[in-house]
Amino acid sequence: MLNGLSVDVEDWFQVGAFENTIARSDWDGIALRVGDNVRRVLDLFDEVGVKATFFTLGWVAEREPQAIRTIVERGHELASHGYDHTRVFTFDPGQFAADLKRSRAILEDAGGAAITGYRAPSFSIDQRTPWAHEVLAEHGYAYSSSVAPIRHDHYGWREAPRFAFRPLADSPLVEIPVTTAQVGERRLAAGGGGFFRVLPYAFSRWAIARVNCDDRRPAVFYFHPWEVDPGQPRVADAPLRSKLRHYTNLAGMADKLRRLAGDFHWGRMDELARIEAQRCVEFAP
Ligand SMILES: [Zn+2]
Numbered sequence: 001m002l003n004g005l006s007v008d009v010e011d012w013f014q015v016g017a018f019e020n021t022i023a024r025s026d027w028d029g030i031a032l033r034v035g036d037n038v039r040r041v042l043d044l045f046d047e048v049g050v051k052a053t054f055f056t057l058g059w060v061a062e063r064e065p066q067a068i069r070t071i072v073e074r075g076h077e078l079a080s081h082g083y084d085h086t087r088v089f090t091f092d093p094g095q096f097a098a099d100l101k102r103s104r105a106i107l108e109d110a111g112g113a114a115i116t117g118y119r120a121p122s123f124s125i126d127q128r129t130p131w132a133h134e135v136l137a138e139h140g141y142a143y144s145s146s147v148a149p150i151r152h153d154h155y156g157w158r159e160a161p162r163f164a165f166r167p168l169a170d171s172p173l174v175e176i177p178v179t180t181a182q183v184g185e186r187r188l189a190a191g192g193g194g195f196f197r198v199l200p201y202a203f204s205r206w207a208i209a210r211v212n213c214d215d216r217r218p219a220v221f222y223f224h225p226w227e228v229d230p231g232q233p234r235v236a237d238a239p240l241r242s243k244l245r246h247y248t249n250l251a252g253m254a255d256k257l258r259r260l261a262g263d264f265h266w267g268r269m270d271e272l273a274r275i276e277a278q279r280c281v282e283f284a285p
Pocket of ligand 1: 008010085121122
């Protein structure tokens with residue numbers, strides 16, 4: 001069973017956890033670590049022999065075009081994570097279209113490859129954005145992986161299907177939600193993020209095996225380049241909960257990823273989208 005492996009390419013200071021601590025206007029004054037961290041992730045992927053999809057911010061590609069070009073040269077898929085991590089539910093449809101257009105031009109310029117996949121910052125396509133998939137289809141995207149079908153304190157669309165669906169009747173666009181594990185009535189986030197680092201690896205292995213064996217569907221997993229960077233600067237005045245989520249077990253992340261790569265079969269999201277398109281259900285918000 002092919003599972004989807006993805007990396008959301010943004011720097012440590014661009015995450016939702018620090019948005020009230022580090023102002024958007026300060027970004028240009030902070031030393032970038034994302035280029036070096038992308039290279040570390042690429043080396044790790046070569047070591048374990050996997051290909052993946054890198055959902056990348058246009059803002060990063062503008063400043064680190066060499067690292068972004070290397071993603072494509074080493075056989076991975078380059079895809080869009082928007083321009084500067086603005087959540088989709090804060091846009092109107094016109095602003096969303098402009099963000100897609102701007103980031104795609106930068107990414108295609110840096111990577112030299114067509115962009116057909118999209119992941120919304122902080123899984124911000126939900127019941128508040130019934131127009132979002134329409135805009136993605138109009139801009140020629142083949143798939144989106146922008147929905148977290150859970151209730152989380154920062155995001156989530158609990159009513160969405162757990163597996164690939166077609167949000168539009170007149171378009172082949174496929175939405176591939178991030179992985180959840182269903183336990184009775186509860187859905188647990190099991191596709192990466194803080195949970196992967198904070199909980200023992202055994203939880204993730206159990207959850208992904210359950211999705212592959214019981215649901216008989218692929219898992220979609222994501223992490224960030226800053227998660228393999230224990231040397232990143234520490235933000236002192238962020239909320240404790242945010243700091244715990246961001247800094248716990250950074251040093252053990254690379255080894256956890258090696259185990260994950262060894263225990264399951266992983267590949268690029270565009271490949272997964274082609275497979276999932278054959279069997280996905282229709283679900284319109
Ligand atoms: Zn992100």
